[in-house]
Amino acid sequence: MSHRVIRSGAIAAALTLTTVLAGCSAGGGGGDTPTGSGPIDPTACDGVTLSFIGLDGEQGDQELADWRKEHDMTLQTTSTTDMSQLIAAIKSGQQFDLATMTKDDAQRMIEGGIFQALPTDRLENWADMVPGMAENSNIRDTAGTVFGAPIAWGDGPFVYRPDKAEIVDDRLSILDLTKPEWKNRFVLFNSPGRSFYFIGNALGFDAPYYSPEELEEVAATAKTLVQNAAAFATNYQDATDRMVSGDVDLVINGWQAQVASAEEKGVTLDWGYFDEGRTGWWDAIAIPTTAQNAECAALYIDQMIGVDAQVQIAENLISGVVNTEAIDATAGGPADVYDYEAAVLDPNTEVFGPMIPQEDVPDGVTTYQDWLDAWEQITSGS
């Protein structure tokens, strides 16, 4: 057999194999689902190993260490800050029992079949969840089924350096940041969500549901905002570093934890809220469709929303608690910075309402993909 034939055959085989592999639908399915009724028996999970993928610090590694020891349970963690990596892992069939679900990606992930329904009727601590979280539409599909349990939240302030920016009563309008006096003095995240939401409210539209004409107007204002900004911050720590170094005076997408982080470096930060409203964040823990120990994963989640774990999570992350019984326990601590009445004790809280268009928008209303396309146009500079 000649070299040419062998070489051609090898190339053809490689191409065929690659095409077949690429064409195979990965599909994340085939996992376990919780069955039965009534509270989950903890002893049934003794000795089980649970695997988690998601944001480091939100898997209960420290908070549930004693509880795991008591039940001889092991937790394996795969840390990622990239939700696409999480999605790809589950879609390719990798087995995980627990995963992070973030607020802004929740609807797409639920629609995309990443998670399975959470048996909230079997979670003893679900009844104590703050109404603003328990009733939140983002953790549900269109039929109202719950897919994730929030474990931490923040109320989305802007954070700034009070020694460099005079902000009266910690209030600011998003439109102020489009003015020349704010040129190169702030950063924002490279995402349209908060900017479009606040600008839409400032222009008198029914955020986040815009007509194409309204979106055009919002995008035009957002373009000025983006041109005025010094840079895109890659994450909260990057934004904090930029304020600490004096490069910028303010970050639009803020978190109270940045104040503590800056204080360690000898810089004082403060936070405030935009006149156009508040858009909070939450991170939830959910059960992927590839879970092999779904029942025990549900039990673990129940522990994560319990009082003890919630108090520790709040202190570690400087976030709000989701268990009403845990609120008082955060008083005086580092997480005692949230207005629970305004943020989460109202089941129809504005703070955790939809900031971006949800998956099923009415006809004539722009979708989140339209927002992303508009943002791409803005940031390209074209």
Place this chain on the structure above:
Amino acid sequence: MKPNRIVTALQLAPASVYYSALFGAPLILLVVYSFYTTENFDFIPQFTLDNYVTAWTSDVYRTYFARTLRISAITALAIAVVGFFYSYVITYTLRAHRAVLYFLVLVSMFGGYLVRIYAWRSIFGAEGIANSALMSTGIISEPLDLLRNGEFAIVVAMINFYLPLGILPIYAAMQNVGPGQIEAAQDLGSSRLGAAGKVVLPLALRGVTVAFVFTFIATAAEWLTPQLLGGTEDQMIGNRIAYQFGAGFDWPLGSALAVTLVVVLALLLGAMFTLVRRWIR
């Protein structure tokens, strides 16, 4: 197959398998993905050219490609020029110290990439070292925009990162140009600079071309430097490709953009090599 060919094939097998598995296969996979679409995070393996139509005709991506090629060309040209002069100095002027000076070039590559970006972050910025120094000396009263996050910061940082990549091939090419040829040129009335331009440059042009090509290709794929040192309108095509493979979860479009970048670079560099070959003749 003759026995010596079998032996040769076996000796090449490990490298071939490694190269095929870790370079060839992913590249083929990238091309295959570029013809698909996604829906709800699932690949739809139906052949479509939509991603390429978007990559080639969208105003947004044309802007990204144009900016990327401009920044890469400026960076590569600067590296070629600086690299040529540095290589000339260590080869002919400071010949006695060329080992140390060459080692200094290599040492600069030892530092971590991210560490160096953050080092430049401390230099640029409203209160970075550069602006602070100029303000403290009274040369300026307010921070210069040029020394903030922006295209200038990206270019300077990339020149710093990729200069060694440019110096190495130029230095290697100059080893074939003996000092005697420069002396001969000077004996015939040429200045030192003239000798560099009319004798050394043509003879080392292949090295200069390789330096330009290497750094042009490397910088065209950059995304971390523009992300950390750029402003809000300084993103390069690498940022968009990274986005599509990340939060955008549109791997087919990301693949099409990546393949388009490869094709555009191949066409440009092919044209450049042709011109250089004609000039050398």
